[in-house]
Amino acid sequence: MNREMNEILENLVGEAQRELCVSPESAQAYEKEKETLLQIVNDRLTEHPDLARFLGAGSLQVMYDNHRNHVNFMINVLKLNEFAMLARMVPWVYRVYHRHGFSYDYFLEELRAWQGAVLARLNEKHAKEINRVYDWLLDHHEVMIALSSGTLIFTAPVMPEWRKQKDRFLSFLLDGNFESCLSLSERIVREQKDVKEFYLQVVQPSLYDIGTLWEEGKISVAEEHLATAIVGRVMASLYTRIPRRVRGKKKIVLTAAPNEFHEVGCRMVADFLEAEGWDVYYLGANTPQVELFRLLKKVKPKVLGISVTMPFNLVQVEEIVTRLQREEDFQEMKIMVGGIAFNLFSDLWRKLGVHGWAKDAETAVALVREWVG
Numbered sequence: 001m002n003r004e005m006n007e008i009l010e011n012l013v014g015e016a017q018r019e020l021c022v023s024p025e026s027a028q029a030y031e032k033e034k035e036t037l038l039q040i041v042n043d044r045l046t047e048h049p050d051l052a053r054f055l056g057a058g059s060l061q062v063m064y065d066n067h068r069n070h071v072n073f074m075i076n077v078l079k080l081n082e083f084a085m086l087a088r089m090v091p092w093v094y095r096v097y098h099r100h101g102f103s104y105d106y107f108l109e110e111l112r113a114w115q116g117a118v119l120a121r122l123n124e125k126h127a128k129e130i131n132r133v134y135d136w137l138l139d140h141h142e143v144m145i146a147l148s149s150g151t152l153i154f155t156a157p158v159m160p161e162w163r164k165q166k167d168r169f170l171s172f173l174l175d176g177n178f179e180s181c182l183s184l185s186e187r188i189v190r191e192q193k194d195v196k197e198f199y200l201q202v203v204q205p206s207l208y209d210i211g212t213l214w215e216e217g218k219i220s221v222a223e224e225h226l227a228t229a230i231v232g233r234v235m236a237s238l239y240t241r242i243p244r245r246v247r248g249k250k251k252i253v254l255t256a257a258p259n260e261f262h263e264v265g266c267r268m269v270a271d272f273l274e275a276e277g278w279d280v281y282y283l284g285a286n287t288p289q290v291e292l293f294r295l296l297k298k299v300k301p302k303v304l305g306i307s308v309t310m311p312f313n314l315v316q317v318e319e320i321v322t323r324l325q326r327e328e329d330f331q332e333m334k335i336m337v338g339g340i341a342f343n344l345f346s347d348l349w350r351k352l353g354v355h356g357w358a359k360d361a362e363t364a365v366a367l368v369r370e371w372v373g
């Protein structure tokens, strides 16, 4: 993003933080009406005479997904009063859906539809507060369009000496060539003897690039799934090569938040911690809250790590943390969080009441070492 655009974005973020505020009661009312609001918005857009123009090359299903993501995201923004998150993410939303065929006018109509739904379902006081936020978004529609063409926000820097390897790995991923990915990774690991650096300098940035290519409409969801599946198979095969300390007694539970389907990052953290001698209970994606509590009671770990990629899953973590704070059994347990949602907004973890945040698998190891020794 050039300097001028960056300045516009920072001003917008500052303005959103200063001017927008919603009471917990209004946020709750919005959340309570979530399904009805969603239905109203879906109906209004589906029946709109300009629907075909709004969608362009996009599909109706993608539009419905966007509305569901929107309402979940807004619940997080409103409950956490995180309007910086709103200002930073909306240009990204414009960008992705526009690249997937939607016209910019669609967003205007969508925002008006949410306003109408809020007005229809919430009492006057709550509707007024919430609709100030939608007014703000509508007022900044043109700025959002301008910002949406800026540079990417989801990038993982690669050290110069790793760039060539990363590019080769990425091209094999894009070809869907598991054999070549595996032999390249085995060779790198054999020669450089560092699986962890391979993870952070090759695998993670390659997946970030895969995301960007999907964002730009250059690869399909199926191709992105294929690449992720290959990475899973490569990681499973390299796992035995990670030099590890003797498995100790320090227990750690690692999981993705409820409704969070991104699990590769959390799995990397699990592999790194196992190498350090931690007794790791890695649960993977989308663990329901009740099940997590059941397991925590059984395992009694020293640390719990929760991964969040999508900002619309943040309040779920807040709920888990609040519940844990109330229970005597978990007073000594440390909670750390990580994942893209926190990397984008590096102070966000403080709002959730957890003990710490780590930006990647290596920093996660350093953090728990600081806590537990």
Ligand code: B12
Pocket: 065, 069, 089, 092, 096, 154, 155, 200, 203, 204, 207, 208, 209, 210, 211, 212, 214, 215, 224, 225, 228, 259, 260, 261, 262, 263, 264, 265, 266, 268, 269, 305, 306, 307, 308, 309, 310, 311, 336, 337, 338, 339, 340, 343, 357, 358, 359, 360, 361, 362, 364
């Ligand atoms: C693969 C993928 C998927 C797969 C995930 C499958 C799987 N088995 O994990 C599937 C298809 C399910 C998926 C779904 C979606 N995805 Co997706 N996905 C990706 C992709 C391409 C790679 C994710 C990944 O593995 N990254 C590599 C890992 C290693 O990096 P990482 O997660 O950052 O992890 C590191 C750190 O963050 C940290 N860390 C991570 N977890 C933890 C936990 C703790 C405790 C700690 C301390 C540290 C830590 O350490 C890790 C290692 O260093 C990303 C692109 C990207 N930039 O990552 C998009 C991406 C994350 N997805 C995106 C989107 C939009 C979606 C969907 C909404 C798409 C849709 N329209 O349905 C859904 C949401 C589903 C949901 N409810 O969760 C966007 C998110 C944008 C945003 N607004 O935030 C991205 C960024 C793509 C893009 N550029 O637009 N996705």
